[in-house]
Amino acid sequence: MTLAAYLRAHAPRFVAELADLVAFPSVSSVRDAPMEACARWLARALRRAGARDARLVATGGPPVVVGRIGHDRRRPTVLVYGHYDVQPAAPAWRPFSPRLRDGYLIGRGASDAKGQLFAHVVAVEAARAVTGRLPVNVVFLIEGEEEIGSPHLPRTLARLAGYLASDVAVVSDTAMLGIDRPSITYSLRGDLYLDVEARAAAPDLHSGTFGGSVQNVLRALVRALASLHDARGAVAVPGFAAGVAALPARERRFMREVGPSEGELRSEAGGAALAGDRAFSAYERATIRPSIEIAGVAGGYTGPGVHGVIPARASAKLDVRLVPHQDPDRVHRAIFAQLARELPRSIELATHERMRARPVELDRRHPAAGAATRAMRRGFGRTPVFVRSGGSIPVVSTLVETLGIPTVLMGFGLPDDRAHGPLERYSLAMFGRAIATAAAFLGELAR
């Protein structure tokens, strides 16, 4: 039986299993989410795929799942990284009741990253079933805290360094340009996620009795937040981009040639209007330039109807994306200083770092990138292009810099998968090609 025939024959089961995995509400930022149950499900799936030693490793947070297939020292070892935790989601779209529609599996985490991870698990199962054994050794590393910055992972990786020792790592947690435009990601931005709180000593006040005469903390915070960008939408925080190097003209030309155009990026963003610093293209702004997004603001009364109140506290969430040579501590201090400058002294300001990830630049000429290129050609029938991503995957800098493992970002997501948004979905056609590519990758690594 060929691999293709095996995959066709078992496709319905693979989709059903992925739906089971998506049904776990494994939201890492929510207390009491069933993280361990999801991890146990994955360990069972790894054992079925051939990793007889698959097990949960305690981390201090949600457990990590590891498992190994093959111990042949003459063959290369590939580390497959994935994460089973997902972003929060509003109950309204039933994010944890996976359903099939129009060729998509709909559910939180279907694309980011349960579907992409599960493609590797299925590929290993299929490759073993068809050929009897794998052409390389495979180690799985699946964590449950990616969406909150992998706070416990670096220490866990250090403890597991021997077990995880590999020649190459593959991370499937990015999007490609389109299902017929395969791509491999070679850079990621870093991330600094800040909670901002402003509060006054006074209590909430009646907005009739006192309106116009006293400090309104919400008004003051809104004003301070507005000062983070200029009228064009470029970041206006002194010192924010200190040290950021201009990219060589050659690299920017390469990005123009292979990357999405303004229109393509806009359509990937669901038709969103483009905005920001005009000195850079939208693709450049989203990948090689740092950014500050206001991800949330809460203050005062936000329920139905009328409540006349001058709020005494207000809060915001800032998602800051970093590029190489930015110092996250310095960036945090610069943002704090800007907000503090704009806020009246009578208002107490506090910021809390909730997540941190380092940016990474990968070598697109590394042999592992070549193996990924050939695998994609087999899985998608086209040669992939190399693109940058604006997203962040905290583990990658640890894999590359701490463990010294060359890493390939072979993402199997699509730009319109609605990752992090409502009605997140995963294309079943993509799922099939991802499985075929992941299986081919094992063979290409052995060449």
Next chain:
Amino acid sequence: MTLAAYLRAHAPRFVAELADLVAFPSVSSVRDAPMEACARWLARALRRAGARDARLVATGGPPVVVGRIGHDRRRPTVLVYGHYDVQPAAPAWRPFSPRLRDGYLIGRGASDAKGQLFAHVVAVEAARAVTGRLPVNVVFLIEGEEEIGSPHLPRTLARLAGYLASDVAVVSDTAMLGIDRPSITYSLRGDLYLDVEARAAAPDLHSGTFGGSVQNVLRALVRALASLHDARGAVAVPGFAAGVAALPARERRFMREVGPSEGELRSEAGGAALAGDRAFSAYERATIRPSIEIAGVAGGYTGPGVHGVIPARASAKLDVRLVPHQDPDRVHRAIFAQLARELPRSIELATHERMRARPVELDRRHPAAGAATRAMRRGFGRTPVFVRSGGSIPVVSTLVETLGIPTVLMGFGLPDDRAHGPLERYSLAMFGRAIATAAAFLGELAR
């Protein structure tokens, strides 16, 4: 038995009854609040106080409670207005589980305005019990939509005009300067409460993938809201204060003499920092100047932890206080235009008016104001001063302008009652003096 003796003897019962009234969660801005149950309770209380015809009147919203005592055409008739609806309140402070502490009754609506209203009910009961009959005819008018702008009241008042025909109206829904500084309010600001919504055609987006490259509706709304005021905190909306007349120097001098100083206003505001247009005192800014307060902002992710999102919609609540000669429609249009000017065209802006109340100026030399002054002197042992309030009571302009009834704002609240805020409370000492003053007022009106 003297009135004072009767009040002392029955004080515990009055407090217990007030607590029962405060226990109704009669929040007019919440669907399915038990408005009618609260109204029925009040109708029973009015019947006990002597208004044998007390009944509920359907309005299209929560019912109005009316009741009359006395039909003597040789005596003046006084209309006592009150409202049984209250502001929303966070469950955390158990706003509808009234409790006594340190001489206060704590609960939502205890001061605004159930306590102030109930003082009149008790005063009528006591005056009848002690003297056998009242020196004036009394008509009660108690509504359930004051906090949302009394939308159904004007039509109801027109229908009830014959029943409500009176020589004077008394409204107790304002605060005095202090329990030993009785005051009578002679002006109110108007109110225009707007819901603001901004939305993009695109869905929420991943703030890593797209951060820095596309429109963020929350960022745009924050920027537009910040433009409503200048750096000093003065309103910066063109046309906002069009037509507002400067007050005569004589009137401003009177305000300086009798009104709260900067320090007093600050302490009334629980220690809040003063802010706003320095061309006016804090007392002036809160009473004779219009204001725009941001009462709430909601957008993006505001839950615990990390969610990297570029929100596609955001909303705000604006509480706008008006002074005479401002046209509410024009003010609404000016605010909309300012927000629209600041927002990118790709963002859809909508505003919805949730409440409207007209400002009022009352004649502090009217005989009814004289009767109130004498009654307060008896209830508080001091001569009251005449002050302005920044608050709004929608019914007052209807009483004065539509029904032509001279109105006295004999408020029995205190500045630190925390009206509209958490842990709202009503001083039992004030409750006692309010009852005595309300009873004395009936006698003074008959002089």
